[in-house]
Amino acid sequence: MPQKPPDGAAPPDDGVLPAAALTELAERPFGVYIHVPYCAARCGYCDFNTYTAADLGGALVSSVGLTTFVDIAGAEIRLARRVLGEVGRPVSTIFLGGGTPTLLSPADLARLPRLIADEFGLAADAEVTTEANPESVDPAQLEQLRAAGYTRISFGMQSDRPHVLAALDRRHTPGRVSEVMRWARKAGFEQVSLDLIYGAPGESDADWLASLRAAVDLGPDHVSAYALTVEDGTKLARRVRRGELLEPDDDLLADRYVLADEVLGAAGLANYEVSNWARDPAARCQHNLGYWRGDNWWGFGPGAHSHVGGVRWWNVRHPAEYAARLGAGRSPAAAREELDPDTRRVERIMLGVRLAEGLAFDELDEPGRAAARDLARSGLVEPGGLESDVVRLTRRGRLLTDTVVRALLAD
Incomplete structure (x- = not known):
């Protein structure tokens, strides 16, 4: 299932x-x-x-x-x-x-x-x-x-x-x-x-x-x-x-x-x-x-996820229930969550660091910035990117994306 x-x-x-x-x-x-x-x-x-x-x-x-x-x-x-x-x-x-x-x-x-x-x-x-x-x-x-x-x-x-x-x-x-x-x-x-x-x-x-x-x-x-x-x-x-x-x-x-x-x-x-x-x-x-990049989107269909302005929700999963709810004039959303500013920042870091264009250095708090410098010395983040205030992964960093994210978010 x-x-x-x-x-x-x-x-x-x-x-x-x-x-x-x-x-x-x-x-x-x-x-x-x-x-x-x-x-x-x-x-x-x-x-x-x-x-x-x-x-x-x-x-x-x-x-x-x-x-x-x-x-x-x-x-x-x-x-x-x-x-x-x-x-x-x-x-x-x-x-x-x-x-x-x-x-x-x-x-x-x-x-x-x-x-x-x-x-x-x-x-x-x-x-x-x-x-x-x-x-x-x-x-x-x-x-x-x-x-x-x-x-x-x-x-x-x-x-x-x-x-x-x-x-x-x-x-x-x-x-x-x-x-x-x-x-x-x-x-x-x-x-x-x-x-x-x-x-x-x-x-x-x-x-x-x-x-x-x-x-x-x-x-x-x-x-x-x-x-x-x-x-x-x-x-x-x-x-x-x-x-x-x-x-x-x-x-x-x-x-x-x-x-x-x-x-x-x-x-x-x-x-x-x-x-x-x-x-x-x-x-x-x-x-x-x-x-x-954290833009807005509406996901239509059974089980689809949506995000608008920091509110995330997801539809009921089974096609029959999806159809029944809409047929009755009801939203097909099963549940939703409102993201607080800190959660939204964490998600921007988790997703933004995956992009070759890089993550803006100012998205990080001071411990995160220190971690980014350490990661550059370890070969996971491009030193040249940091000089331009951008966190960009090296190829080795892409292999260890989860490790990089944990380090950037560590207190």
């Missing part, structure tokens, strides 16, 4: 936010995340809030007068408009994640950006992204998505080795990624991204190098590379617990990360966040940058 959400206070049924939170809306970019929680099959390592048709008894939503996922999400979009009022600026990014958003029909996928634009307005240069599994798209669908205003697509490649894909319970073959990349370019997508996973059971150093080279040869604008984690409740965790598979070794994962940085960097993809590389600044994922 997917991981349990955090605890929080009960939110009001109408979703109303404190006035202080709303005053921040015009001060920072506003993004939209839409969680499409449906998958054709669940990968063994995945603990995201996703459901197959079998999980839902063959039906995607309960019978509450709302007939499709987009109709239901549309009800939450209209609720958000009532709660937020005049945002003060148009939406700058839309990101569809999941799950597998491209299991929705092209017509439904085209409706979602229109619903957002109708309620909030959409910036002329807005980044509109959808994730996609390689087996879930075809040339006609990609052309329809591009015509509907999607500017960016992110394919879950994960690996180029068939036995590694099998260990991850992925359905596509390596050759399929090359096809979908070609189709996306022909359809006119401005930005195409690939996701990779390293450290899977049975993956060798040679396998990982082959996957990196295959990804680079496809000419993506952006690559995300994530270490495999064994999450409680997943099929992978059960197999590890039974001794059928070995849990990834930390030293091995560190070596794989270094190799990724070397290969991707040599191919002209620069690291701009610990796990992300881009061809140039325009290819960076603007939506995710909003998370790391």
Whole structure:
């Protein structure tokens, strides 16, 4: 089962936010995340809030007068408009994640950006992204998505080795990624991204190098590379617990990360966040940058998380309960928390230090500044950055991000 959400206070049924939170809306970019929680099959390592048709008894939503996922999400979009009022600026990014958003029909996928634009307005240069599994798209669908205003697509490649894909319970073959990349370019997508996973059971150093080279040869604008984690409740965790598979070794994962940085960097993809590389600044994922910079966003869909002006909340997780709440005119939020100034500062440090642009030195208190100088002497923080009042991680520092954060926040 997917991981349990955090605890929080009960939110009001109408979703109303404190006035202080709303005053921040015009001060920072506003993004939209839409969680499409449906998958054709669940990968063994995945603990995201996703459901197959079998999980839902063959039906995607309960019978509450709302007939499709987009109709239901549309009800939450209209609720958000009532709660937020005049945002003060148009939406700058839309990101569809999941799950597998491209299991929705092209017509439904085209409706979602229109619903957002109708309620909030959409910036002329807005980044509109959808994730996609390689087996879930075809040339006609990609052309329809591009015509509907999607500017960016992110394919879950994960690996180029068939036995590694099998260990991850992925359905596509390596050759399929090359096809979908070609189709996306022909359809006119401005930005195409690939996701990779390293450290899977049975993956060798040679396998990982082959996957990196295959990804680079496809000419993506952006690559995300994530270490495999064994999450409680997943099929992978059960197999590890039974001794059928070995849990990834930390030293091995560190070596794989270094190799990724070397290969991707040599191919002209620069690291701009610990796990992300881009061809140039325009290819960076603007939506995710909003998370790391502490911007405002509303997450629509079952289990989606939101943040506006220091208030964070998360929706009920099951699609049927999500639909029932909105069908009854209630907010789908399960719980929320109001972040105090100190918590917000801690989060700015935790997230900001991950970015290659660095963390402003004045975000740190005096013990944190002393720690940053020590970290520079230890080779985890760039000394040159500190001279410009910015805390920037070295490659070794990126490998030990948690260690760096703990040191910067220590009293």
